[in-house]
Amino acid sequence: MAxxxxxxxxxxxxxxxxxxxxxxxxxxxxxxxxxxxxxxxxQGSGKTALIETAAGLHPYPVGEVQVFGQRVHxxxxxxxxEVRKRVGVVFDGxxxxxxxxxxxxxxxxxxxYHRNHALEEVADEVMGLLKVLGLEALAGQAxxxxxxxxxxxxxxxxxxxxxxxxLLVDNPxxxxxxxxxxWWRGFLxxxxxxxxxxxxxxxxxxxxxxxxxxxxxxxxxxxxTHAGRWRCMxxxxxxxxxxxxxxxxxxxxxx
Amino acid sequence: xxxxxxxxxxxVDTARRIGAFTxxxxxxxxxxxxxxxxxxxxxxxxxxxxxxxxVLPIVCFLGIALGVVIVGQTVLLLMQVGxxxxxxxxxxxxxxxxxxxxxxxxxxxxxxGTAAVTELGTLRAVGEVEALEALGIDPIHYLVVPRLxxxxxxxxxxxxxxxxxxxxxxxxxxxLQGLSMGPxxxxxxxxxxxxxxDFPLLALKTVAxxxxxxxxxxxxxLAEPLRLExxxxxTTRTVAHTLVASLLVDAVFLPVYLLI
Numbered sequence: 001m002a003x004x005x006x007x008x009x010x011x012x013x014x015x016x017x018x019x020x021x022x023x024x025x026x027x028x029x030x031x032x033x034x035x036x037x038x039x040x041x042x043q044g045s046g047k048t049a050l051i052e053t054a055a056g057l058h059p060y061p062v063g064e065v066q067v068f069g070q071r072v073h074x075x076x077x078x079x080x081x082e083v084r085k086r087v088g089v090v091f092d093g094x095x096x097x098x099x100x101x102x103x104x105x106x107x108x109x110x111x112x113y114h115r116n117h118a119l120e121e122v123a124d125e126v127m128g129l130l131k132v133l134g135l136e137a138l139a140g141q142a143x144x145x146x147x148x149x150x151x152x153x154x155x156x157x158x159x160x161x162x163x164x165x166x167l168l169v170d171n172p173x174x175x176x177x178x179x180x181x182x183w184w185r186g187f188l189x190x191x192x193x194x195x196x197x198x199x200x201x202x203x204x205x206x207x208x209x210x211x212x213x214x215x216x217x218x219x220x221x222x223x224x225t226h227a228g229r230w231r232c233m234x235x236x237x238x239x240x241x242x243x244x245x246x247x248x249x250x251x252x253x254x255x
Numbered sequence: 256x257x258x259x260x261x262x263x264x265x266x267v268d269t270a271r272r273i274g275a276f277t278x279x280x281x282x283x284x285x286x287x288x289x290x291x292x293x294x295x296x297x298x299x300x301x302x303x304x305x306x307x308x309x310v311l312p313i314v315c316f317l318g319i320a321l322g323v324v325i326v327g328q329t330v331l332l333l334m335q336v337g338x339x340x341x342x343x344x345x346x347x348x349x350x351x352x353x354x355x356x357x358x359x360x361x362x363x364x365x366x367x368g369t370a371a372v373t374e375l376g377t378l379r380a381v382g383e384v385e386a387l388e389a390l391g392i393d394p395i396h397y398l399v400v401p402r403l404x405x406x407x408x409x410x411x412x413x414x415x416x417x418x419x420x421x422x423x424x425x426x427x428x429x430x431l432q433g434l435s436m437g438p439x440x441x442x443x444x445x446x447x448x449x450x451x452x453d454f455p456l457l458a459l460k461t462v463a464x465x466x467x468x469x470x471x472x473x474x475x476x477l478a479e480p481l482r483l484e485x486x487x488x489x490t491t492r493t494v495a496h497t498l499v500a501s502l503l504v505d506a507v508f509l510p511v512y513l514l515i
Contacts (some may be wrong), residue, residue, distance in 0.1 A: 016385075017482075031487040084391035096386035109294075113397070116291045158390070248335050 003069030010064030038219030086158030095155020099144025302405020318420025343448025368378020375476025407465025
């Protein structure tokens with residue numbers, strides 16, 4: 001049987017800037033290949049830290065995290081570096097793009113670094129990817145000048161350029177206008193079943209969001225971080241049927 | 256705890272952290288020396304341009320000023336008291352061994368170092384360092400190694416330029432004020448004052464200044480989690496720590512020079 005894509009065992013997720021502050025405790029989580037998880041919770045409940053821990057960017061004081069069967073603990077090393085190449089991360093907000101570089105340079109950087117190529121040698125490949133994401137017109141623009149929606153899309157391109165097996169996306173729809181929100185849902189849906197222009201291999205997705213309503217149609221499994229606890233909710237029906245009043249507030253915004 | 260003891264303990268702790276950071280950086284430099292040269296080499300060239308080529312005019316100016324103020328006056332004073340034979344050892348000690356390397360390092364710190372702390376600290380504060388890690392790119396290799404090599408090469412080269420400009424300017428000033436010595440004779444006196452050990456020691460000292468300056472800058476910019484409002488304090492600490500560390504390194508070389 002193949003290793004799970006992510007296996008967390010009794011993990012305590014801590015704040016990235018305050019490693020002594022636990023945000024979520026007792027995380028037991030198993031993500032299988034091809035699944036699409038939606039992790040939701042109120043702002044500040046630890047979703048971003050959880051995503052970054054799963055990506056091997058944060059150390060954690062308790063438990064064990066394995067990604068593609070390799071233990072990760074926010075530490076460097078050849079093994080961790082190889083795992084990171086198989087994991088795409090799209091950060092929240094402007095996607096933590098390198099503001100002084102152009103869109104093309106941002107997306108090409110991982111390819112240039114890992115293959116030891118000059119920008120010109122990977123430009124065609126990167127432009128092909130930018131075209132798939134509708135970004136070819138922005139290739140020469142400085143990433144720091146992009147609006148949030150476009151910057152987030154460039155961050156997605158950068159995360160996809162190494163053809164990862166696992167894509168972690170933090171708040172894909174937050175602050176998006178209807179046009180961009182629709183584009184994201186459509187694109188993520190195609191990635192889940194295997195985007196024909198990106199090799200056609202189904203991708204494992206983990207989407208963190210503070211408003212799960214826009215992703216209900218996309219998610220196959222749901223989990224919640226709330227009040228320092230971790231709860232796997234099952235599929236959409238189970239998630240929507242949940243009677244916990246605090247969790248109901250995530251799904252309904254009536255007074 | 257006594258304030259003096261507290262400052263001392265804090266200083267030792269900071270030195271220990273910077274030392275550990277430096278060892279990690281040197282380890283990454285050694286283990287990833289040949290990795291991705293087509294990405295890293297342009298970054299090294301960029302650092303040499305910033306910390307070396309762009310700083311050259313101010314180093315030339317300071318070298319000339321040093322020559323006019325120190326070398327010119329020293330030569331004339333020695334002539335007045337009939338001690339021309341001391342000219343070589345004195346200028347070698349003051350200019351070559353002490354002032355030029357220290358001044359070059361401090362100019363790089365002032366001209367480029369403070370900006371580099373802000374640049375690195377901003378990358379850390381806005382999360383771009385984590386973005387590099389997420390892409391499988393070692394931030395030490397991508398951000399620190401180019402500065403380590405670039406600053407070290409720059410300080411070594413700038414020291415040589417500063418020595419040359421100081422001695423030439425000093426000779427011109429002394430000549431204009433009546434020094435009865437041709438340029439060849441003047442530089443022969445300087446050469447006689449140099450020992451063969453001066454060359455490796457000068458190289459060692461300037462390399463030490465380069466490593467130290469770059470590592471203190473990178474440590475304060477990258478090693479600790481920063482918020483944007485912390486950048487000013489990090490820059491101030493960088494300047495203070497580099498000054499103290501440079502003077503301590505300078506002091507380490509003192510007994511060696513006394514033995515020559």
